[in-house]
Amino acid sequence: MHLSKVDLNLFIVLEAIYAEGSITRASLKMNLTQPAISHALNRLRQLFDDPLFERQGHVMTPTPLTRSIIDQVRRALRGFEVTLSGAAHFDPASSERSFSLAVRDVLEASVLPGLMAGISAAAPSATLNTLQVSRRELESELAAGTLDAAIDVLLPLPNEVRRAQLAGDQTVVLVRRGHPLVKRRALTLDTYLEMEHIQTSSRRRGPGLEDVELSRQGLQRKIRLRCQHYFAACRVVSQTDLALTMPDRLARIVNQQFNNQILALPLAMPSLDVYLYWHANVDNDPANTWLRAQITAAMQAAG
Structure with missing residues (x-):
């Protein structure tokens, strides 16, 4: 079928139902009635000769066909958005844009205060959503435009995902004041190995970077506690x-x-090292370029 005979708005509906998992929520997101969304879905079903979504309780579950095409649909829609936004000037002072940024919780506390101060001053009506996204899905989310940018360590991503180094950081050790094994401010490797340790990770198992480095030297530390968040770990250290x-x-x-x-x-x-990531399809997008500048300035100020 020739593209001229297809209503491209149908693909916006497809993406909305996929993202929301519900015709009701998709209708609210698009400011359309539920019958209008259902009508568009029926047209899509005829177009693809596939149900596309199947109702399971209150959730619209995508069929294998929908799962196989959704990334391509999102990339195409993002391309149209970038074309339109690239033709217009981005004015932060009047923008009501909502930006989405993937950032690990380890970095969130460092970047958010300065970033929101900068956004609030220059774009008082813009909003920011920070998310934790699986690294396996980062490329597709950036390509689809469901993420505007991401902040993370160096990752093996394809050339279509651009990167720029933001900052470097060192690794330190926290112990309570008056710790019986720490007599001076300097900590020796022997004392470090004599201590019992907290490992902080969202993963259920696996070594930390320091454990990998120790194993290269034939050494191992004793992990007494594995927990999810550094704040909780710091409190445990203090007691x-x-x-x-x-x-x-x-x-x-x-x-x-x-x-x-x-x-x-x-x-x-x-x-x-910490890096900023974005997709090649927004290299010249004025809004995304502005956001990247705000992130870079915030990280430099937090340094």
Whole structure:
């Protein structure tokens, strides 16, 4: 079928139902009636000769065909959006744009205060949503425009995903004041290995970067506690003799109320470099370019 005979608005409906998982929520998102959304879905079903979605309880579950085409549909829609926005001047002062940024919770506390201060000053009506996105889905989310940008460590992503280094960070060790094994501000590797440690990770298992480096030297530390968040870990450190290894930038933020000692890690570790990611299809998008500048300035100020 020739493209001229297809209503491209139908694909906007397809993406909305896929994203919302519901005809009702898709109708609210698009400011259309539910019958209008249902009518568009029926036309799509005829076009593809496939049900596209099947109702399971209150959720519209995509069929295998829908799952196979949704990334292409999102890329095409994003291309149209970029074409339209690129033709217009982006005015932060009057924009009501909602930006989406993928950022790990480890970096969120560092970048958000400065970033929101900059956005609020220059674009008082713009909003920002921060999300934690699976690294396996980062490329497709950026390509589809469901994410405007991402902040993370160096990742093996294709050339279509652009990157720029934002900052570097060092790894430090936190212990409570008065820790019986720490007599001076300097921490030796022998003392580090003698301690019991907290490992902070959202994963159920697996070593930290410091454990990988120790294993290369035939060494191993004792993990007494594995938890999900650095704030909780810092609090545990303040009330026990456990040690916590973490990025320096975040340590100086979350440790403020606990007043634990922050010591240099007695182990050679590569710098924890942080990168900004965006897709090639928004290289010249004025709004995305502005957002990237705001993120870069916020990270530099937080340095």
